[in-house]
Ligand SMILES: Nc1ncnc2c1ncn2[C@@H]1O[C@H](COP(=O)(O)OP(=O)(O)O)[C@@H](O)[C@H]1O
C-alpha cells in the first residue's frame with residue numbers, strides 16, 4: 001500500500017480539477033513524474049514536499065505555463081489548453097511563489113489588472129481608455145473594491161503596491177487572482193515570509209475563499225498551517241506523489257517525516273534507481289581499474305573510492321546548471337521572475 005487514495009467520497013462531489021499522469025521533464029531531469037491529483041468543489045487540498053520536489057513545476061503544468069511532457073489536466077471536465085490566459089479564462093487563478101505585482105501601480109490597479117479576463121473591454125481598451133471603457137470601468141472598480149474589502153486592504157486602495165509590507169503584498173496577489181472570478185485558486189506558498197499573526201490571518205482568508213465556493217489547492221511548508229487548513233494533503237517527493245490522504249493520515253506517515261528530515265527509507269521514489277546507478281558505476285570503475293593496474297587496484301581500494309566520489313561532483317550537466325540557477329533565484333526574496341512569463 002504505497003499510495004493512499006482519497007478518503008473523500010468523490011462520487012457525490014463535483015470534480016473541479018483532475019490531473020492525470022502529469023510528467024514534466026527538463027532535459028534529463030524529471031521534475032514531476034506521473035502525478036495524479038483531484039480537487040473537488042468545496043475542498044481545500046494541500047500539496048507539500050521538500051524543496052525541489054516539483055510542487056511549483058506541477059502548478060506550472062496545471063496553469064499552462066508549462067506543457068507537460070505527458071499527462072492531462074482537465075478543469076470541470078474540459079481539457080485545459082496549455083496557455084496561461086486560456087486557463088485563467090476557464091476559471092483557474094493562481095498566485096506565485098515569488099510575488100508578482102505591478103510594483104508601480106496602485107493596489108486597486110493591480111486588482112483591476114486581474115479583472116481584465118472578465119471584462120468585455122479587455123486589457124488594451126482599459127489601458128487606452130477607449131470608447132465603452134468608462135461604463136465598464138465603474139463596475140470593475142466596484143468589484144475590485146469589494147475584493148479589497150474582502151482581504152482587508154480597502155484603506156490602501158491608492159497606495160503603490162511596492163509600498164505595502166510583504167504580508168499585504170501576498171494578500172494583494174490573492175485579491176488579484178480572485179478578480180478573475182475563478183472556480184479554483186492555486187496558491188504557491190502564500191505564507192512564505194509571514195509572521196505568525198499574518199499566517200493565522202491568511203488561514204482565515206483561505207477558509208473564507210473556500211466558503212465563497214472557490215476550491216483551493218495550496219502549496220506550503222508550514223505544516224501546522226497545512227494540517228489545520230486542508231481536507232486532503234498530497235506529498236510530493238522527487239517529483240512523485242508519495243502519499244495522499246487526510247491531514248492525520250499524512251501527518252503520521254513515517255515516509256513523509258523521513259522526506260522532511262532527509263532520512264532515506266525503504267521504497268523511497270528514486271532510491272532504487274540511485275542505488276542501481278551507483279552500484280553499476282562502482283562496478284564499471286572497479287573493472288576498469290583492475291584491467292589497467294591489477295595489483296594497484298587491489299591494494300588501494302580506499303583511494304579508488306575517494307576518486308570516484310570526486311568524479312561524482314565534477315561534471316555538471318546543463319540541466320543541473322539550470323536547475324541550480326532556478327533554485328537559487330527561488331530562495332532569494334528577489335521579485336525577478338524565474339518562471340516563464342504569464343502572458
Ligand atoms: N524551467 C526549469 N528548467 C529546468 N529545471 C527546472 C525548471 N523548473 C524547475 N526545475 C527543477 O525541477 C525541480 C523541481 O523544482 P520546483 O518545482 O521548483 O520544486 P518545489 O516547488 O517543490 O520546490 C528542481 O530540481 C528544479 O531545479
Ligand SMILES: [Mg+2]
Pocket residue numbers: 055056057097
Ligand atoms: Mg516551489
